[in-house]
Amino acid sequence: MARTALVAGNWKMNFDHFQATYFMQKLAWLLRDAHYDFDDAEIAIMPPFTSIRSVQVLVESENMKIKIGAQNVSEMSGGAFTGDVSAEMLEKLGCSYTIIGHSERRKYHPEDDVNLVDKVRATLAAGMQPILCVGESFEERRQGIELTYATNQVADVTRDLSAGQARRMLVAYEPVWAIGRGASATPQDAQDAAAAIRRHFAQAFDEDVANDVRILYGGSVKAANAMDLMAGPDVDGFLIGGASLDPEEFSKIARIVALAARRRRKQ
Ligand SMILES: O=C[C@H](O)COP(=O)(O)O
Numbered sequence: 692m693a694r695t696a697l698v699a700g701n702w703k704m705n706f707d708h709f710q711a712t713y714f715m716q717k718l719a720w721l722l723r724d725a726h727y728d729f730d731d732a733e734i735a736i737m738p739p740f741t742s743i744r745s746v747q748v749l750v751e752s753e754n755m756k757i758k759i760g761a762q763n764v765s766e767m768s769g770g771a772f773t774g775d776v777s778a779e780m781l782e783k784l785g786c787s788y789t790i791i792g793h794s795e796r797r798k799y800h801p802e803d804d805v806n807l808v809d810k811v812r813a814t815l816a817a818g819m820q821p822i823l824c825v826g827e828s829f830e831e832r833r834q835g836i837e838l839t840y841a842t843n844q845v846a847d848v849t850r851d852l853s854a855g856q857a858r859r860m861l862v863a864y865e866p867v868w869a870i871g872r873g874a875s876a877t878p879q880d881a882q883d884a885a886a887a888i889r890r891h892f893a894q895a896f897d898e899d900v901a902n903d904v905r906i907l908y909g910g911s912v913k914a915a916n917a918m919d920l921m922a923g924p925d926v927d928g929f930l931i932g933g934a935s936l937d938p939e940e941f942s943k944i945a946r947i948v949a950l951a952a953r954r955r956r957k958q
Pocket of ligand 1: 701865869872873909910911912931933934
């Protein structure tokens, strides 16, 4: 069965809950006006923790099929962990996804593979799906080791999962040098990395798992490059930062991904 494309907006540390509500109202209007079909491509919004409830209320009141994700999750299940938010709390708020190991968190917070493995497990145990972010910096790309680097990052976090757990993973290939820069990776770069990651799942688990895992591209995605980046058959959608803060641009990207996914299904 074909994988469902996903257009995920990672707001990072932007928008208070008033702005989040305004954004969601506008997005709902734009999608309705465009007769957006959520069966073509799923849409997910990853707000800061403080806006998740506001987004959820809007999604429910507007009766939209938009999914919600969190930008991080605690590896702990609860208790005396000041500042942490558990997977169970996020699931109760209506979250379907958690972003795990985003390069900005790896850079600014002490997150190592052990934390990431536990975050993946906590997410899966709560019935949500983890979106594991991987991707090389400019240095690894210069050395020509970008594919090994990304697949090793995947292996480090997923090696002890069961096949049943692994098939519920999503991976976002986000080359660090392409994030927030205006210039994305080329469609071929995105496809090569997505194919290498899928091959890794086939070797580490089996073909069925590899066929189920959704692999997103992230790094300066916008409406102008979305169709080209969706050309690779292993690219199942996007994790979008900057362009997800503009409802018009974001809904345009979603419509492009939906169209690309429709075409892909007909092939
Ligand atoms: O999570 C999203 C990525 O960091 C991409 O951000 P960007 O679209 O602003 O380059």
